[in-house]
Amino acid sequence: MSGNSKNKCATFQELIDARLDGELAESEAGPLDAHIASCAACAEEYKLALRLRAELQALPGLRCPDTVTERVFAEVAPPAPARMKGFFAGLFATPAGRLRFAAAAAAVVILEED
Numbered sequence: 001m002s003g004n005s006k007n008k009c010a011t012f013q014e015l016i017d018a019r020l021d022g023e024l025a026e027s028e029a030g031p032l033d034a035h036i037a038s039c040a041a042c043a044e045e046y047k048l049a050l051r052l053r054a055e056l057q058a059l060p061g062l063r064c065p066d067t068v069t070e071r072v073f074a075e076v077a078p079p080a081p082a083r084m085k086g087f088f089a090g091l092f093a094t095p096a097g098r099l100r101f102a103a104a105a106a107a108v109v110i111l112e113e114d
């Protein structure tokens with residue numbers, strides 16, 4: 001393989017992703033397809049890119065390990081029950097507190113309706 005054809009292959013291989021995304025113009029896709037049909041290295045590269053895509057799409061949604069989830073919840077967890085009681089007591093102690101709670105509850109309802 002000459003250095004020249006290697007460069008040509010590299011150029012074609014850079015287009016493979018765009019080709020799979022349907023982002024190539026006909027004027028680029030045509031020569032790329034023709035090259036892939038006649039170049040084993042690029043055909044292999046194309047097959048790999050296709051397979052990678054299929055495998056990525058077949059992956060289930062990414063899921064955090066439970067240990068990470070637990071640590072995140074520990075960070076953002078609501079206050080302990082005793083503090084929670086005081087928190088709500090304070091919340092309802094004043095009309096302004098009740099109003100804020102009502103506004104927060106309304107916001108939750110609005111968010112959940114989406």
Ligand SMILES: [Zn+2]
Pocket residue numbers: 008009010012035039040041042043
């Ligand atoms: Zn090639």
